[in-house]
Amino acid sequence: MQKEYYDRVIDKQLDSYLSALGAVLIKGPKWCGKTTSASQKAKSIVKFQDENERLNYDKIMNLIPNQILEGDKPRLIDEWQMYPIVWNCIRNEVDNQNLPGQFILTGSVTPVKNDKLHTGTGRIGSIVMRPMSLYESLESNGKISLKELFDNKNIHIDGIKSKIDLIGVIYASCRGGWPSSIKLKDEKSKLLVAKEYFKSLYEEDISKVDDVSKDPIRARAILKSYARNISTLASNKTLLEDIKANDKEISETTLYSYLNALKRLYVIDEVEAWCPNIRSKSAIRSVNKKEFIDPSLAVAALGMSPEALLKDLNTFGFIFENLVLRDLKVYGEAIGGNISYYHDRYGLECDAVLHLEDGRYALIEIKLGDAYVDEGAKHLLTLKKLIIEHKLKEPDFLMIITAGNYSYKREDNVLVVPIGCLKD
Numbered sequence: 001m002q003k004e005y006y007d008r009v010i011d012k013q014l015d016s017y018l019s020a021l022g023a024v025l026i027k028g029p030k031w032c033g034k035t036t037s038a039s040q041k042a043k044s045i046v047k048f049q050d051e052n053e054r055l056n057y058d059k060i061m062n063l064i065p066n067q068i069l070e071g072d073k074p075r076l077i078d079e080w081q082m083y084p085i086v087w088n089c090i091r092n093e094v095d096n097q098n099l100p101g102q103f104i105l106t107g108s109v110t111p112v113k114n115d116k117l118h119t120g121t122g123r124i125g126s127i128v129m130r131p132m133s134l135y136e137s138l139e140s141n142g143k144i145s146l147k148e149l150f151d152n153k154n155i156h157i158d159g160i161k162s163k164i165d166l167i168g169v170i171y172a173s174c175r176g177g178w179p180s181s182i183k184l185k186d187e188k189s190k191l192l193v194a195k196e197y198f199k200s201l202y203e204e205d206i207s208k209v210d211d212v213s214k215d216p217i218r219a220r221a222i223l224k225s226y227a228r229n230i231s232t233l234a235s236n237k238t239l240l241e242d243i244k245a246n247d248k249e250i251s252e253t254t255l256y257s258y259l260n261a262l263k264r265l266y267v268i269d270e271v272e273a274w275c276p277n278i279r280s281k282s283a284i285r286s287v288n289k290k291e292f293i294d295p296s297l298a299v300a301a302l303g304m305s306p307e308a309l310l311k312d313l314n315t316f317g318f319i320f321e322n323l324v325l326r327d328l329k330v331y332g333e334a335i336g337g338n339i340s341y342y343h344d345r346y347g348l349e350c351d352a353v354l355h356l357e358d359g360r361y362a363l364i365e366i367k368l369g370d371a372y373v374d375e376g377a378k379h380l381l382t383l384k385k386l387i388i389e390h391k392l393k394e395p396d397f398l399m400i401i402t403a404g405n406y407s408y409k410r411e412d413n414v415l416v417v418p419i420g421c422l423k424d
Contacts (some may be wrong), residue, residue: 006136007136008136009331010026010129019101020100021094022100022101022102023104025125025127027107027108028129029131029265029267029293030108031180031197032131032177033132035106038104039076044071046075047079048079048080048082048083065085066089069086069093069103075102075103079106091123094124108266130269130294132177134323135422136177137182140423141163141421143423144407145424146335146337146423150356150362153397159408160406161405162419162421164420166404167310169419171306173316174296174299174309175193176295176297176299177294177326178193181193198300201219201223201262201297205265218243221247223297226290227298228242229290230295230298230318230321231290231319231321240252269329271291273288273289274341274350276342277392278387284345291322298318298322299319321366324351328401335356336357336358339352339354341353348382348383348386350363350379350383352364360396362396363397364400365399367402368402376400380400381412398414401418402419403418403419403420
């Protein structure tokens, strides 16, 4: 029997926030499961996207907006940004009641900055929800915990086997972490969800986000160019030059407006640079690394399939990095961490740096197969040596994440861990 609700990593985070704050906002792309997860905690629900109730909601929000807050608590306000005034109503209600766990809001769009909306600091907390990680979709066995790697220096990982092989990882990257696809039984049907999501992005969503009409053909070209450059430090100027090959009229301003819309839709999820004091500022690359919120969007934009990617592992290497970074963000944020990357003009790089709030951190390389593990270990050890030479805090561990079968610790203490073994 198909599982009704798949536990999500943010479930525990949501519990913590509800116990401490009056309201919690869950933000992230549409279809990632925000409403479903919030509904597990809510005792009453308002769905602003319900077309059958649209006229009713319009009247209430124009005349007596506070009425929408009446109901058992926690009360879920789904897609709150459709009626931005509800933000101030909730903020005031939280102040008046002075009780935790009153409201849960969800939002699939970052609203345009509005001076009329008061800050929710201290009243409304926020959590980012991403599509399902491999652990959430039950494809990672979760036998290696990031938290335990930080807490236990003597943890034994040798011989732990992933239950998902390279072909499985490729398929999971194409299907994506969309809950509606996970629950389908037919393997081909599962691949359609990401394709339809991608189609709706360039045909509808990118124009709806700010009520400014955008050309679907141009939007699709921008998404495709972005996909060709995922997991790289390509500049927006590079994207512009790429797009201009077929769209001579596009300007830099237009490109930025489209990219900004995609960011507001939580489709683009870039990785910031880590800039420790080990090189001069001019030596360290500081542009964001280009990533989608889910690797399936890159696959859809490129028009590829699991079979095509199996024959083109060079391209899949970039998509695999997007998959790993998605999962690392899900797991890392659950333990109070954040992800960045390191790259300097001398060629020294580190695909991901996981920082915890208490100052501990890990250096992580992402390599598709065993043939590149030595190269990844060399990068990590060289960077660690440079850090030590500059008398900075040493990383707590070095790790290479692969699409391989087995985990182990190398003689140089670098951990090699398949993505199919990880969890938060």
